[in-house]
Amino acid sequence: MSSSIKVVVTGAAGQIAYSLIPRLVNGRTFGDKKVDLALVEIPQVVDKLKGLIMELEDSYFPAMGKVTYTDNFSEAAKDADWFLLVGSIPRGIVYNGKKIEERSDLLSINGGIFVDQGKAIGSFGKDKAKILVVGNPANTNAFIGKNAADNESQLWMAMTMLDSNRAKSVISKKTGVNISEIKNMIIWGNHSPTMYPDSENVIINNQLGSTVINDMSWVEKDFIPSVQQRGKAVINARGASSATSAAKAAIDTVMACESPTEDGNSFSAAIASDGSYDVPQGIICGFPLVTLSDGTIDIKRDIALSDFGKSKFQISIDELLSERDAVKHLMK
Numbered sequence: 001m002s003s004s005i006k007v008v009v010t011g012a013a014g015q016i017a018y019s020l021i022p023r024l025v026n027g028r029t030f031g032d033k034k035v036d037l038a039l040v041e042i043p044q045v046v047d048k049l050k051g052l053i054m055e056l057e058d059s060y061f062p063a064m065g066k067v068t069y070t071d072n073f074s075e076a077a078k079d080a081d082w083f084l085l086v087g088s089i090p091r092g093i094v095y096n097g098k099k100i101e102e103r104s105d106l107l108s109i110n111g112g113i114f115v116d117q118g119k120a121i122g123s124f125g126k127d128k129a130k131i132l133v134v135g136n137p138a139n140t141n142a143f144i145g146k147n148a149a150d151n152e153s154q155l156w157m158a159m160t161m162l163d164s165n166r167a168k169s170v171i172s173k174k175t176g177v178n179i180s181e182i183k184n185m186i187i188w189g190n191h192s193p194t195m196y197p198d199s200e201n202v203i204i205n206n207q208l209g210s211t212v213i214n215d216m217s218w219v220e221k222d223f224i225p226s227v228q229q230r231g232k233a234v235i236n237a238r239g240a241s242s243a244t245s246a247a248k249a250a251i252d253t254v255m256a257c258e259s260p261t262e263d264g265n266s267f268s269a270a271i272a273s274d275g276s277y278d279v280p281q282g283i284i285c286g287f288p289l290v291t292l293s294d295g296t297i298d299i300k301r302d303i304a305l306s307d308f309g310k311s312k313f314q315i316s317i318d319e320l321l322s323e324r325d326a327v328k329h330l331m332k
């Protein structure tokens, strides 16, 4: 083992975590690094994590380091390199007598979690730690957490990789091209029904999507809505929100951050806007990202958005601004 890395996972007894945690220690996600895990749950279920740890021990993972569990997030956060913030309530369930239909309905339920966790990450997490928010509404939860952390060396992201993977699958079916040949699949904006999956700048077999897909009616009526609504379709079909695909997407995001992005490609995640593409600074917005050879993660800034793309993207930016306004009371 070349070195070790500490990863904190919240919601560790939940359905996404059950698929996610074994992959963190499988010797591929972090290469040959030894992986120490700090698993976090709420007090009511934290003891269940003993069972998960038994299973991890029984699974023969040579890359697995120390595994701890706790309901004390600050304790878990000490010197951590990575935070996978999954812990929160999913939609599709009845909460306080009301069925949770939209991810934005979760704003008031889950938003508060990210104030305390953000503070702890800013104070106890390593400088340059990376934080991936999976819990919904992921972009605005990350916005709340980043503000509370107040540590500019750390990188806060919200997950849009699942949307990007979904979009690749739809394009693969439409074009007959294998998903491995579909690159630069950008999700602009919010992880919500307003997201804009970009069929024009995607690269299909080394060609721009705008030249391969000559069917704007399909793009508008089928492709974009099916990616935007895929989370709901999975909930309707399964009676629970996506879990194994969400876990895989979280792993894909970690791996995309851990090694340099190949030329011409990008990966999808939402990060704080620096004003690129005229997105108001500070909101956590889906952009095309690249990992540079020194490990820095940056926005890819040379994508040409069409007028159609700009108008779709603007809808999602406006939604992020309204979510930002709705959580003003949680900002310091």
Ligand code: NAD
Pocket (backbone or CB within 6 Å): 010, 011, 012, 013, 014, 015, 016, 017, 040, 041, 042, 045, 086, 087, 088, 089, 090, 091, 113, 133, 134, 135, 136, 137, 138, 159, 160, 162, 163, 191, 241, 242, 243, 246
């Ligand atoms: P789940 O209900 O199975 O698990 C969530 C777990 O989080 C539970 O065990 C709960 O006890 C725990 N938890 C709640 N509050 C916590 C806190 N403050 N600290 C630590 N743990 C806490 O849900 P799930 O299916 O694993 O989904 C988790 C979240 O991920 C949901 O908000 C869901 O909407 C979201 N999600 C996001 C994406 C995405 O693409 N961004 C995809 C799928 C699901």
Ligand code: LMR
Pocket (backbone or CB within 6 Å): 090, 091, 103, 136, 162, 230, 231, 232, 234, 241, 242
């Ligand atoms: C998803 O996209 O599958 C998740 O965000 C879960 C949801 O509520 O849709």
